[in-house]
Amino acid sequence: MVLDGIFGNKTASKVLIHLFHYNELHASAIAKDYGVALTPIKNQLERFEKAGVLVSKNIxxxxxxxxxxxxxxxxxLKLILEVYYNSLSINDKEILFSSRRRPRDKGKPVYGRT
Structure with missing residues (x-):
């Protein structure tokens, strides 16, 4: 992923592109989607939060x-992520974002941000 070179590691890229797509997430959702261990995802989220890029809340x-x-x-940051996100094919998006987080509104397209 080209974002790995920009952000320095795969975990950072995965966290940011998933947050860009879903707007808000918990660590276990990202880990599950990528089939990776939870601890590196949590650590990366905490790093971004300490840097002030992310905020969190308990639900x-x-x-x-x-x-x-x-x-x-x-x-x-979102502009960089948007360029990458828009360069993905529908097939790539289906692979990366296969998990539904909530019901889709009637008439809303399957993939793509508005």
Missing amino acids: GKSRVYSFNPKSPFVKG
Whole structure:
């Protein structure tokens, strides 16, 4: 993934592209989607939160992460992620984002951000 070179490692890339697609996620969802261990995902999310790029909140027993709307870096970061995201084929998106997080609104396209 080209993002690995930009962000320095595969875990960082996976975390950010998943957050870009889903808007908010918990660590176990990312780990499950990629079939990887939970600890590296949690560690990366915590690093991004300490850096101020992400924020988190507890929902039940889960810690849910999202982009920090107050960070001056998030807009530029999302632009990079958007370029990568839009370069993915429908097939690539189906592989990366196969798990549904909530019901789709009637008439909403299967993939793509509006």
